[in-house]
Amino acid sequence: MAERLTAREVLTLVTDENTFTELPYPARDGGPDGPLRWQGYDASRERAAERTGEQESVVCGTAQVEGVTAVLVSFEFGFLGGSLGERTGDRLEAAYTYAREHRLPVVPLIATGGSRMQEGMLALTQLQRVARQSTLTREAGLAQIAVLRDPTTGGGWATLGAGADVILALPGAQVGFAGSRVRPADADPAAYTAEAQVAAGSVDAVVAPEELRHTLGRWLRLLTAPSREPAPVPGPLGATDLPATGWEAVRRTRAPERPRAESYLDAYFTHRLPISGDRCGGTDPEGMRCGFGEHEGRTVAYAAQTGTATRPAGYRTAARLIRLADRLGIPVLTLVDTPGAANDAEAERQGAGAAIADVFAAVAAARTPVTTLLIGEGGSGGALALAAPGNTWATPDSYFSVIAPELAAAILKRPEREIEATADQLRIRPQDLAELGVVRHAAGDNLDRNRNRKHGS
Template identity: 55%
Template sequence: MDPRGARDVLGLVASSFAEFHYGEPSGVSDPLGWPGYPERQHELSAETGLRESVLCGQAVIGDSDCVLISFDFRYFGGSLGSRTGNRLVHAFDEAVRRGLPVVSLVASGGSRMQEGMRALLQMQRIAGAAARLRAAALPHVTVLRNPVAGGAWASVAGSADVLLAVPDATVCFAGSRVRGASEDAEAFTSNGKLAQGQVHRLVELEEVGGALSELLPLLRPTRGDAPEVPRALGHTELPSSGAEAVQRARAAERPRAEAYLADYFDNRFALGGADPGMLCGFGRRGGRSIAYVAQAGTANSPAGFRAAARLVRLADRLRLPILTLVDTPGAAHDAKAERDAIGPAIAELFTAVADAVVPITTLVVGEGGSGGALALTSHTTVWITPDAYFSVIAPESANAILKREPDELGATIDQLRLRPQDLLGLGVVHGIASHAPHDVQ
């Protein structure tokens, strides 16, 4: 459990904090007439100096103004009561009124039993306030402390756009007293949630302020025009044959997504996920914020495609242009991928890209394998490097479908017309990247 109070945690994160005036009535909140509840409120107030389990106000983190919410686990386990809900709704609505992002530092055991259904109903109210924040194109970043459970996880924290978490924290819907013993203990921790793609990054509490100082400026829209095309980092000359194009794209020494991202951005904030082959995050280039999704050369899983779709939708809502890097031999197609709904996951990404209003620039940097690659591809601005190819299907699979012999593979590759220059001639791509960046405005 996190023993630090709400103000102690605020001091680790923010350089200044001005608490809101909530307009609360004096006295205690006791909607059910719960025996001993008013007296316990008085006791906890004397011990903590608080009248509720959250503090809300306007703060400065790094160079960014925000609305900051800090839970205090010492006050009824940071649980959600009627007044907690009032404060949280007020904070989200103030963020909308002031045009500020919300940062929530959550440590909570869930909904407060002593207030019964009045406490549980706060989840609906919080969801409504969070929806108003989303409609205003303002981000919500949460920090999961220890523990985060029940109503707080399923309303305040779980609905955030970016989820940071302290390592080894308890993060779950049902606490151990409710669910009983479990063989998979890690599933109920922040580490497990990171592996499942439900948390974006683990950060020590003492380092949260620095992480937020990096992230918050990247979530502010700047220019809305299309991102410029990254420069090519590999070969300058075009392949002479389809077989050479495929060989280059599969070469171990070819520059990969990480190299392109490092070369392109001045600084960036990476968001982790369940699929290490789908890199998502936000970056700054030449003073402008750009979201990115980059394939890292592997067969992407359903979790990877869903993470990419979430990032595209978030960037579109925040009015941030998007850069995508395509590099995959194709989507995963094993039994696990089928059980995890690979088809609907790819469809979800196709839909997110199609729905996006912000400009998307795509560069194919390696293998462009079938629908798993096309799902991440812009409808308007698609470029390719001399080290890449794009194909309706993997060449070997095409050869097998056509019932051709292995020695006919080269001919099949040429017939697919998958070289960069072939794709340009077909109108599939709009340009071939050189070693100098291209302005696509």
């Protein structure tokens, strides 16, 4: 079990010294023992206040986190289990409204058991208020970074937590919609942990307490730096001369020594932070890298295929990344490198077609500029989904094809000896793609010189 810090201890942990200023809270008149006249409710609140020094289950205010000003919402679990009641909803609504009025990101530091039973359905409806405030803040283009403490369950997890743009968690924290007292008797406790939620694609990372301020500060800096300029195209890290034939292009691309996404990301970014998971129960750590990083002092979002078949969770994570960057006004860089989408039976059960469609839609709808570099294999629609129309570039050791030459030959019932000729017919080389207008430029190729001048490249 994670250490249970108080609301103010957590604020001290993550904020710069002497920068926290508590926000004023709305006043609310109420009858004895709350809206349901629950006998003993007032006495319970009084005892909670004496024990914790707080008047409600959340403390809200502004502070700097490594120099970045944010609105912070810190839950006090010692006050009736950090539960949400009407007064809690008042405070949360006021905090989110303040954030929008002052264009500040929001950082919920969550530790809650859910809605307050002594207020019945009126407590549960606070989740609707919270969801609306979170949605309005998202629509305003402001980042929300949640930190899950122990425990984060019930409606607090299903709104402030799971609804955030980036979700961090403390080690060992209980995280799940079902609290410990309402789970099935035979439920595996390990399934209700921060670590399990990371594995399931519902949380981005587990962060040790001593690293939390620095990690939060890095995320806040990255997500509060919009830019209207497209991400610059990375330079090629491998071959610089263009392939003579289609089959040579295929052979180069499949060479084990060819630079892959990790090398390009390391060379491109000063530092970067990953997001993980599709928020639908899946991850694709082997096939897709997504996150935000700093390039020449600017924030750039990235979605990068790694050279393997991309799984549905990878596509959904990429779509999530592109939509988040679009909301925050951050340019996107995509690196295309896959033999194609995973096509096994499990991938079909996981909704491969719908996941690929989601990426096509995210790229098509993006208002923020998207830049694409083809760094390896461009295998059919599973690769094209990440490619920006009109702003896709290609390295000399890459190819793009409607289908792999071997499969094309098989479909056409050609003998194996004609595979190489089929590769030429498909016109898959970088210079072929530039001539066809599929990519803007292939390094070492002058076919697209006029278009480059037109775009100021």
